[in-house]
Amino acid sequence: MNSNFAVEFHDVVKTFPTPEGGTVNAVDHVTLEIKHGEFFSFLGPSGCGKTTSLRMMAGFEWPTHGEVIINQKEMGHTPPYLRPVNTVFQSYALFQHMTVFQNIAFGLEMEKVPKPEITRRVGEALEMVKLGGMGRRKPKQLSGGQQQRIALARALVKRPEVLLLDEPLGALDLKLRKEMQLELKALQEQVGITFIYVTHDQEEALTMSNRIAVMNKGKALQIGGAVEIYERPNCRFVADFIGETNFLAGTIKAMTRDRVTVFLNTLNQEITGIWQGDLSVGQTVVVSIRPEKVRLADDDDKEIKDLRGTENLLRGKVVTTAYIGSDTRVVLDLGSGLRMRAWEQNAISTLDPDAYYSAGDAVRIYIPMENTLVLPEDVS
């Protein structure tokens, strides 16, 4: 396979009228490229434009501006029934008046595939989703999880270039979701088809995807692998949406090639961290510090091992703690009411209460510079 992409968006805009008579850009100048065989996710809160993006690939919506390209072909106003993509709908959209077999055979009949081949391929598809022998049932006679598999089989039996999945696990309970996540991922690797997946569930996106586009208000803020968007978010929204983090507001005071010093107004103190993208001295920024990347020490501890001397040091008081087994979640007061969350890993097994922090403890907070991310408020 050459470097051609399965799906490309070139400066795509989709405008919808609002009930008040105005317009809104559900998708706002999005440019992205999805590789062949990739598991790509659109992740964002409801109304961020992820489903609209998917519907433009399927052909249910046409872009107001820009190009949607599938397999090097500009789609323009190509109707859904002529596109080399298939969709798994959030509601499954199974045909209740047909049997499971007829549902899966529908797409092949539209392609005028010969009858014996249809029978064979539908059988294979049913086996693939582990529903062999269910062909004669009606969709209503199946459980939610089984219906979900039928919807998957119905789309995959067409052997599309790209499979579009619109929150397909949304209606399932948590346990089944987790199972299906792994199954979907395995299935995708097995069939090698490009999967484009829409979800608002970050864990789901992180578990399955090769790459993720984090969307908000119609914009694709950051596109990257799970590690990249978690460890190097490019703006406040992404850092906030993926995982948990602490934000400290400040202004850039000085910058070098790989370090930036920020003055924290509320704490009247400087903090040094790493940066990327477009930042300049004097700019208002946020400093993002993940709670698990903070090290605490009792204020009276003389010696702290493993310090490299490049850590930022803050001081604070423990407000509350919650022991949750793998770690202890500590809420700190940095003074002037500013709160910070820190998760201390319980690496040593002990029943000694003194080994754990408790409310009122004065602590030193060490934050390695490379764990201190300086981010713009918004991506430009």
Place this chain on the structure above:
Amino acid sequence: MTTVPINKTVKKFSLVRALRENRVAQGLFLIFPANLYLFLLIVLPLLLVTGLSFLSRGDYGQVLFIFNPANYARLFNALYGKIMLFSLAVGLGTTLLCLLIGYPMAYYLAHAPSRTRSLLLFLILLPFWTNFIIRIYAWMMILRSGGFLDSILQWAHLTTAPLGLLYSPTAVMIGMVYEFLPFMVLPLYTSLEKIENSLLEAGADLGAPPWKAFLRITLPLSVPGMIAGTILTFIPAMGMFVVSDLLGGAKTILIGNVIRNQFLTARDWPFGSAASMILMLLTMVFTLYYTRKAGFGEELLV
């Protein structure tokens, strides 16, 4: 050892207690008004008509309690056979035309924006605000020679002579379709409106162009509406006599007219009852046959 319950008393029947404790009693009590209604207005009249149909007419139009199955025999001749067949044709024709005209209407309604939709629904129901007979009189004005329709057609130079539509089977069909169209459109609309758009999107996504998606998805899913609409149209159309009376003239006689005339003009109640029984039988046979078939229709259409 035997124990005797202290408070074991002889149970006297008490309605209040039965209603409190007995589920069957509760059910019977709740269903009683509906059953009373059914008995007084359907079962009882039906029994009366059935009984009447086997009695005789007196010389002055009174009913004589003499067993007389000849009422039925009288119906089996060429004249009444023709009327029966004609009534059946009109009933089936009305139903078919209503379906053909009503389906696109219902489809449009179901897909119209909600404001247009409520307006259109209102317009469909609007005629019911006026008395049925007055509306049929209006059709007489429209269809009579030199009437409204003729004037328009001649003004537009489409015709030169009057069409003479009034007092013809065509006029009866027009009146019937006009009268029964809403009964076809409304159930069809209800079932079409229930079809989720995502199903049609799924059809398109799987490669079905719009017309195929219509045949394979929309049409089969609207079968319940078709069945309901057909029954609501066919059964009353079979018994209709007002439309044929007013728009059909002397030439167009339906079985409904025969029955009405036996009761009101000829004063032969037993014969009218027999004709009613035959009409009911005919309608029942056709309706049952149809609903049985349509039950499988769902699969046949796929």
